[in-house]
Amino acid sequence: MTKIKTPIIPSHQQFAEVHASHELDKKAICIYAATGFFLDSDTYWKNKKVLPAASDNILDDNGFLIESKPWFQWHYSPRDISFETALEEFTALFEQIILEQHKDSNVILPLSGGLDSRTQAVALVKLKKPVTAYSYSFKGGFAESEIGKKIAKACGFDFKEFTIEPGYLWPKLEELASINQCYSDFTHPRQMAVLEEFKKMDGEFSLGHWGDVLFDRGAPEGTREEDLLDIIIKKIVKKGGMELATALWQEWNLEGDFESYLRERIAGLLKKIDIENPSAKLRAFKSLYWAPRWTSVNLSVFEAAHPIKLPYYDGRMCKFICTVPEEYLADRKLQIAYIKQQNPALAKITWQDHRPYNLFTFEKNIFPNNLPYRIANKLKRQIRSKIGKPHIQRNWELQFLGMDNDEKLQQWLFSENLHPFISKPLLARFYNSFKNMDLVTYSHPLSILLTLTVWRKKIEGKSIINKLTDYN
Numbered sequence: 126m127t128k129i130k131t132p133i134i135p136s137h138q139q140f141a142e143v144h145a146s147h148e149l150d151k152k153a154i155c156i157y158a159a160t161g162f163f164l165d166s167d168t169y170w171k172n173k174k175v176l177p178a179a180s181d182n183i184l185d186d187n188g189f190l191i192e193s194k195p196w197f198q199w200h201y202s203p204r205d206i207s208f209e210t211a212l213e214e215f216t217a218l219f220e221q222i223i224l225e226q227h228k229d230s231n232v233i234l235p236l237s238g239g240l241d242s243r244t245q246a247v248a249l250v251k252l253k254k255p256v257t258a259y260s261y262s263f264k265g266g267f268a269e270s271e272i273g274k275k276i277a278k279a280c281g282f283d284f285k286e287f288t289i290e291p292g293y294l295w296p297k298l299e300e301l302a303s304i305n306q307c308y309s310d311f312t313h314p315r316q317m318a319v320l321e322e323f324k325k326m327d328g329e330f331s332l333g334h335w336g337d338v339l340f341d342r343g344a345p346e347g348t349r350e351e352d353l354l355d356i357i358i359k360k361i362v363k364k365g366g367m368e369l370a371t372a373l374w375q376e377w378n379l380e381g382d383f384e385s386y387l388r389e390r391i392a393g394l395l396k397k398i399d400i401e402n403p404s405a406k407l408r409a410f411k412s413l414y415w416a417p418r419w420t421s422v423n424l425s426v427f428e429a430a431h432p433i434k435l436p437y438y439d440g441r442m443c444k445f446i447c448t449v450p451e452e453y454l455a456d457r458k459l460q461i462a463y464i465k466q467q468n469p470a471l472a473k474i475t476w477q478d479h480r481p482y483n484l485f486t487f488e489k490n491i492f493p494n495n496l497p498y499r500i501a502n503k504l505k506r507q508i509r510s511k512i513g514k515p516h517i518q519r520n521w522e523l524q525f526l527g528m529d530n531d532e533k534l535q536q537w538l539f540s541e542n543l544h545p546f547i548s549k550p551l552l553a554r555f556y557n558s559f560k561n562m563d564l565v566t567y568s569h570p571l572s573i574l575l576t577l578t579v580w581r582k583k584i585e586g587k588s589i590i591n592k593l594t595d596y597n
Contacts, residue, residue, distance in 0.1 A: 126191070127184040131176050133197050133443045134335065135417045136424055136435055138175045138308065141182065141190040145172040149546075151377045156387060158573050159370035160361045161310050162419035164390060168308075169580070178417050197440075199409035201402045203450040211453045212462050218445055219436060219463070223248040223331070226434035231328030232256045233431060234282065236273035238477025240340075240460045241333030243276060245436065247468045249331070250280045257326055261287035261319060263523060272475055279470045285322070291523045293318035295533045299583055304425050307580035310572040312521040314423040323430035330427050334420050335412070336437040339446050342455035343408030350403050354392055357410060362387075365563075369555060369570035376551055404451050412443065521568040525559070534571070537578055546581050547574065 129139060153167035166174040174190065176182050179197040184190055206214075223245065232249060236242050236258045249256050258280070260273025270286045277284035294301070297317050305314070316323070344356060367384065374383040394414060400406040416438075427433050436442065446454070453459060461484050465472040472484035479487040481498050489495075524530055538552050552574060559567035 126186065127188075129176060129182045129184065130196065131178055131180050131182065132438070133179045133440045134412055134421075134438045135176075135178050136421050136433065136438055138417070138421070140168065141174055141176055141184055142188050143172055143174050143190050147172050151373070151379060152386060154577070155370040155374050155377075155379070155383050156390070158373055158570070158577075159363070159366035159383070159387065160419075161313075161363055161366070161569065161573065162361075162415070162422070163308060164418065165394060165414060175418070178413050197444075199398060199400065199405075199412065199443075200447050201400045201405035201451075202448050204448050206450075208453050208458070208462075211449050212459060212466070214445065215459050216463055216467070218441060219244070220248045220251060222436045222439045222442065223254075224252055226436060226439075227252075227254055227329060227331060230432075233323075233326050233328045233330045234258045235330070235332065236260045236276050236284075237333075238269055238272035238475065238480075239337070240457055240464070240476070241336035241437065243464055243471055243474075244336065244460050245331055245333055246276055246280050246282070247464055247471060249282075250468060255328075256280070256282040257285065257328060258282040259285040259287060259326075261289050261315065263289050263315075263518070263520075264291060269477065272477055275474045276471060279468075279474065285326075287319045287322065289315050289318045289520075289523060291527060292530050292533070294524050295530075298537075298579060301426070302579050302583050304429050305422050307576050309419065309422040310569070310576045311579070312519075312524050312568070312572040314426045315520055316423070316426045320426065320430060323427070326431065329432045329434055330430075332424065332427065332433055332435050334424070334435055334437065335416055336460070337457075338408060338411050338416070339437055339442065340454055340460050341457050342451065343404035343406070343411070346455075348403040348407075350401070350406065353395060353403055353407055353410075354388060356407065357391055357395070358388065361415070363569040365555075365566045365568070365570040366573075369573060372551055372554070373547075376548060402451060404455075405447075408446075519568070521572060525568060525571060526564075534575065537575055541582065543578065543581055547577060552578075 131139060148171055149169060150167060150171045153163055154169060156164045156167065163175070166177055168175060176190075177193060177195070179195055180193050181196050182190060183192040227249075232254050234242060234245060234249065234256050236246065237260065246256075246258070258273065258277040260270035262269045274284055274286065293315075294311060294317065297320070298311065301311060301314065301317050344353065348356065370387075371383045374386075395406070395410060398406050398409050398413070400409055424433055424435075449459075461472075465484055475481055475483055476487050479490040482490045482495075525534060535556075538556060539549065542549065543552070555567055555570045555574060559571045
């Protein structure tokens, strides 16, 4: 027998066999189509499951799951402490985690214009760790690297700037499929564009994933517990996702209807979380089901180059969060206070979400103060668009727009008959909707269909062709 204890927030998916038929879990795939990630312990197959977060698991000698019990439950137990005390505790804990994670290694730090990596930068400067920082921007998009460059300069870090070019994915598609096993749709991991550059660096990654969830309000102010189901549905279902999932559900002749099934699944998972505070409960839901099955999946791309460390994933940080009053977590208060207190120079650099303001002035980012910047920014985008250089904001725009991208996309989607997995009429319906109706709404369905096509052709390969009965 094998015993496996999973972390509070796993950075890797760990799989186990269960006693079920070896056939596609089409209901699970429909949820994946709607959201971009598999829910709970679901996988492509009914007889293959992912071990739950924060659980003790026992597997037999053949890899079959015998027992799974939680060893940690998310809770909300706020202590009667001042904000200053919470800040002191966060400072000590965060810096201790960073020190332990990079005790004997150089650090590779992705820098964005936000707060999570900036918080890491503050700790790394204090601890005097050797750091190579980098940022990347979309070609034709917002120059995110400019903020990263300023942060690196203020910290004395070496800095590399990368530009994510259009169509970078196509020559790397099969490599990405091997890395993340198609458990995430393919337009999101932009780090694939610079994977070979990563490999030339020296050190271990310090990744800021999940800081924005732990250190912010979980749900909007005034949220009631009975509102959580609708809030989660709205957050996790992508534009066009419900339409694609419903189309697959109907094509596969599954019982009932997709939306009712999705709501039932999520309601069941919410009931298992014994937290009354709606904000804390939603944060717990995200950390249990969203982080391990969405955020963590593409960490494997970084890991294909160097080892990864995740300070916000640390179990001590999760336990700390459970005891901090929600009012201190809301609106990024702790991180903002930490940066302003420990490194005011970094706090004075533009906060990307509140351009052109910084951590000392972001509260001025309201009408009419921000009107001049918004007007100038809009005019700039309009001018670029008129001269044939549209402003790029999202990964899919680099992958699906333009004749070269369209040619590659059609080759993957239509070069082989995928029926009875996905019919050509369904593929054509969503491809044509993307081309002729609404680029934004149908970009997610197109990305999912591309991912499923690659999974069908490359991950399962000939074994599926020889086992068509699996689809019946």
